[in-house]
Structure formats: C-alpha cells, structure tokens
Amino acid sequence: MKKIVIVEDDPFMREELREIFEKEGYPVVCIAEFDHVTDNIIQAAPGLVLLDINLPGISGFDICRELKRKAMLPVLVLTSRDQMKDELHALNLGADEYLTKPCRKERLLARAANLLRRYEGRSQLRPGMDFLLDSQTYTLYIHDRSxxxxxxxxxxxxxxxxxxxxxxxxxxxxxxxxxxxxxIDENALQVNLTRLKKTMRELTMMQQIETVRGLGYRLIAKEEKDEE
Incomplete structure (x- = not known):
C-alpha cells in the first residue's frame, strides 16, 4: 500500500493518526522536526501527505505551497482551524482536501483512500524542481502554465x-x-540539446543542462551553474 506521511506537531494526535493508518495496512512516516520539512517529505516518497496547519516555526500553508511547487503529491490538510478563509486559502495553494479536527476516522480514511485513487493515474508525471513533465505527451507544467x-x-x-x-x-x-x-551525426544531438537549453532558459526553470567538456551533460540546479 502507498506510504502516508503525517506532518503533525502534537505527539498525541500524531500517534493516534499513525495508529489509524497502520491498522489499515498503510506504511506511515511521521514528521516531528520542522526544519527542511518539505525536502524531508519528498525524500520519504509518500503516496499521501497528511498536513497540519499550526506548526512550530513554519506554517502548514507555506509547506503546502512549496510541496505543490516541487512535487506531484496529494495533500490532505487536517487542522483545528475551521474558518472558511483558512480552508479556501489551503485549497487555493493546491491542497486536495481540507478536514477539521476532531474528525471521525471513517471519514478521514475514506478521504485519504479517495485521494490515493485520484493520483494513481498521474504516475506518468515526472517532477523537476519547479515543474512537472508528462512523459506521455511531453507537456511541461511550470509557473501556472503548460x-x-x-x-x-x-x-x-x-x-x-x-x-x-x-x-x-x-x-x-x-x-x-x-x-x-x-x-548519428553528433551535430544532430548538439542541435537538440541547444534547443532544449534555450527552452529551459526562456521558461526560467530552476534547473539547467550543464555541458561537461569531453564527457557529456548533466541536469543541475541553476544556482550551481551560476556559481561556476
């Protein structure tokens, strides 16, 4: 079954949620440290992220925004904040579901299972640092455009x-x-690489292709390329 990542600072709530999902057979990873939390979530490679809003040192809203910018992962917000403005804000940032605490476990499990099903058909999407590439159609999703x-x-x-x-x-x-x-004429490869590099520059992508003289090419963060 798909892995669930739980981002929750309350230890009692965190363990309760872990128990609920583990009893249903889901592997669970709990995030209890909130430095570099988005990178830690992505590294865990979950099928679903369960995200609280009120966290120490960082807002769940900020995590949701950054997570949706970096990866194609379903986010279910579970929070005690029951104001409509908070729900709309989370959804506008890309959250897929918004539930308020306390929440019946049956409803939580049903919403989680529904999100996992919805994302099953998106396995063809390959994530970059600030974009997604559909490997079937070669559609690039970046900066709110395709x-x-x-x-x-x-x-x-x-x-x-x-x-x-x-x-x-x-x-x-x-x-x-x-x-x-x-x-194969090596010039033909160079022409295709030059065109791709130009496209990536024009879209101001956070990753660029670097030429390693005499050896080949690699994809690196633009900051690394600029420093050299």
Missing amino acids: VVLPPNQGRLLEAFLAHPGELMKKETLCMVLWGTTEF
Whole structure:
C-alpha cells in the first residue's frame, strides 16, 4: 500500500493518526522536526501527505505551497482551524482536501483512500524542481502554465530527470533519441540539446543542462551553474 506521511506537531494526535493508518495496512512516516520539512517529505516518497496547519516555526500553508511547487503529491490538510478563509486559502495553494479536527476516522480514511485513487493515474508525471513533465505527451507544467515540448526535447528532458545531477554521456543521449549510436551525426544531438537549453532558459526553470567538456551533460540546479 502507498506510504502516508503525517506532518503533525502534537505527539498525541500524531500517534493516534499513525495508529489509524497502520491498522489499515498503510506504511506511515511521521514528521516531528520542522526544519527542511518539505525536502524531508519528498525524500520519504509518500503516496499521501497528511498536513497540519499550526506548526512550530513554519506554517502548514507555506509547506503546502512549496510541496505543490516541487512535487506531484496529494495533500490532505487536517487542522483545528475551521474558518472558511483558512480552508479556501489551503485549497487555493493546491491542497486536495481540507478536514477539521476532531474528525471521525471513517471519514478521514475514506478521504485519504479517495485521494490515493485520484493520483494513481498521474504516475506518468515526472517532477523537476519547479515543474512537472508528462512523459506521455511531453507537456511541461511550470509557473501556472503548460507548454508542449517537441518530442526530442521531451525525450531528452525525461532522460535527465531520471538521472538528476548524473553525467549523461553522448552515447546514452543518442540512444534516448534514436535508439542507436551508429551513423548519428553528433551535430544532430548538439542541435537538440541547444534547443532544449534555450527552452529551459526562456521558461526560467530552476534547473539547467550543464555541458561537461569531453564527457557529456548533466541536469543541475541553476544556482550551481551560476556559481561556476
């Protein structure tokens, strides 16, 4: 079953929620430290995030905003804040469900199961730092817009996303584009890479493709590239 990540600062509530989901057979990870919480959630690779709003040092609203910017994960907000403005704010930030405490466990489990089902069909979406790539249509979702990439650019970007930060040799990229390394003009590969780099610059993406002279290419954060 899909993993559930619980972001809750109240230890009693946290353990109660853990018990509810574990009894249903879900693997559960609890977040109790709130430094770098978004990165910790993504690293846990959950199927669903259960998120409180009132947290020490950081707002659940901020976590929701950053999480939705970085990853394609369902977020169920579970909070004691029952004001309509809070619910609308969370939903506008991308939260998928909003429930108030106390909440019957049957309702909580049903909403969680529904979200997991809704996201099952989105496995073709590949996350970048600030974008999502649909690996079937090569549609890029970034900055509240969508851009359909030409097939070769889409194939290349998908390959880099599968190996972020790793060196991709020219031969590997030729296989990605043409399924062979024979009789391929290296200039053709360079043309496709140049076009993808231009697209990424124009969309001000947080990741860029770096050329490693004589070795190949890699996808890195733009800040790393700028520092060099």
